[in-house]
Amino acid sequence: MPRKIVIWVVLAALVVTFVGVLGARMAEGAVLPEIILGPLGLTDALFYLFAAMTFAGAATVALSKNILHSALGLLAALMGTGSLYVFLSADFLAVTQLLVYIGGVLVLILFAVMLTNRITEVKISNASLGLVGGGALLVATVPVLVFVAIATPWATIVPAELAPTTREIGNAFLTRWLLPFELASLVLLATLIGAVVIARKELKQDEPDTSVS
Amino acid sequence: MTPLQTYFPLAIAFIVAGALAALLVGAAALLGPRRPSAVKAAPFECGSDPIGSARERFGVKFYMVALLFIVFDVEAVFVYPWAVLLRDLGWSGYIAMAFFAFTLVIGLAYVWKKGALEMETD
Numbered sequence: 001m002p003r004k005i006v007i008w009v010v011l012a013a014l015v016v017t018f019v020g021v022l023g024a025r026m027a028e029g030a031v032l033p034e035i036i037l038g039p040l041g042l043t044d045a046l047f048y049l050f051a052a053m054t055f056a057g058a059a060t061v062a063l064s065k066n067i068l069h070s071a072l073g074l075l076a077a078l079m080g081t082g083s084l085y086v087f088l089s090a091d092f093l094a095v096t097q098l099l100v101y102i103g104g105v106l107v108l109i110l111f112a113v114m115l116t117n118r119i120t121e122v123k124i125s126n127a128s129l130g131l132v133g134g135g136a137l138l139v140a141t142v143p144v145l146v147f148v149a150i151a152t153p154w155a156t157i158v159p160a161e162l163a164p165t166t167r168e169i170g171n172a173f174l175t176r177w178l179l180p181f182e183l184a185s186l187v188l189l190a191t192l193i194g195a196v197v198i199a200r201k202e203l204k205q206d207e208p209d210t211s212v213s
Numbered sequence: 214m215t216p217l218q219t220y221f222p223l224a225i226a227f228i229v230a231g232a233l234a235a236l237l238v239g240a241a242a243l244l245g246p247r248r249p250s251a252v253k254a255a256p257f258e259c260g261s262d263p264i265g266s267a268r269e270r271f272g273v274k275f276y277m278v279a280l281l282f283i284v285f286d287v288e289a290v291f292v293y294p295w296a297v298l299l300r301d302l303g304w305s306g307y308i309a310m311a312f313f314a315f316t317l318v319i320g321l322a323y324v325w326k327k328g329a330l331e332m333e334t335d
Contacts, residue, residue: 043217086220096290104283111279170294174306182309184291185316188284192320195280196327199273 008132015140022143047087054080071110078102092166277329281321288317 053076060073082097173181256263295302295310324330 092294099290100283100286104279104286108276108279108283111276115273115276166294166297170296170298170302173291173294174298174302174309178309181291182312182316185288185313188287189316189320191280192284192317192324195277196324196329199277199329200327 011133011136015136018140019143022147043087047084050080050083050087052080053077054084067113068110071106071113074109075102075106078106089163089165091164092169274329274331277324281324281330284317284320288314 057073057076057080061070061077064070064073078097078101082094085094085097295306
């Protein structure tokens with residue numbers, strides 16, 4: 001027990017130092033841009049809607065005690081992120097998010113949930129929240145995020161027209177970034193082989209009488 | 214066109230989908246008679262009596278199928294930017310994409326050979 005307390009004290013000291021240093025830096029150096037409060041247009045309203053959707057989904061993932069609800073929260077978070085890509089005029093990325101993450105990865109996660117052994121005890125899987133550690137992390141990260149958000153010179157020019165980005169992405173993939181592109185296929189190959197290796201092991205463990213039937 | 218105009222059709226699709234879902238579920242909840250009984254409350258398993266919990270552990274083969282789906286899903290996403298530029302990139306692009314696809318064909322052949330696609334073995 002004393003060891004745990006020591007760890008907490010050290011952690012708290014680190015957090016306080018970090019926040020203090022950062023706060024001092026923020027006070028001296030940061031150029032705070034003027035906050036422009038314009039009328040809330042439909043685009044802004046939609047942005048906040050999607051941001052809220054992402055946030056609510058992420059909160060559900062972290063806080064829900066039912067792992068299936070967490071998976072559904074992940075759906076909302078991924079949907080919201082995809083919508084936010086649209087606001088960054090990254091249309092191809094948004095569609096990819098929809099195709100791969102919502103259509104694929106989420107299904108995979110749901111399958112993983114259904115594959116777990118202790119599915120009947122699903123309700124207690126996320127019981128521990130660790131409020132003290134979480135609070136320390138919050139105190140440590142929020143100043144960083146706020147500092148970055150305020151001090152970064154964001155490009156705020158909104159393109160008048162959303163041009164499709166697919167051509168440029170294709171061009172980049174197949175000329176300048178050809179090697180990473182081909183390496184991606186190797187990653188996918190590794191995924192396939194790894195899945196087979198792991199699944200074969202599972203099959204052998206679970207069904208020793210496969211050869212009988 | 215402004216961004217809002219560009220994505221307006223998408224918004225219509227979302228609104229129609231949401232409204233239709235709300236209409237169907239809402240109308241069924243509002244108009245349908247509700248006379249629950251033990252038989253109706255039982256999980257439907259093609260007419261036979263349910264055996265055990267529905268929260269059974271699934272076979273790992275389903276996971277294999279889902280993973281295969283994702284891998285080729287990602288491949289399709291990668292093919293799309295190339296397909297848009299098919300004529301501009303010419304043979305060099307074709308060869309690069311063929312190499313990409315060939316790598317995945319090796320993987321598919323491996324999975325096939327290992328029998329991970331067999332569904333009816335058990």
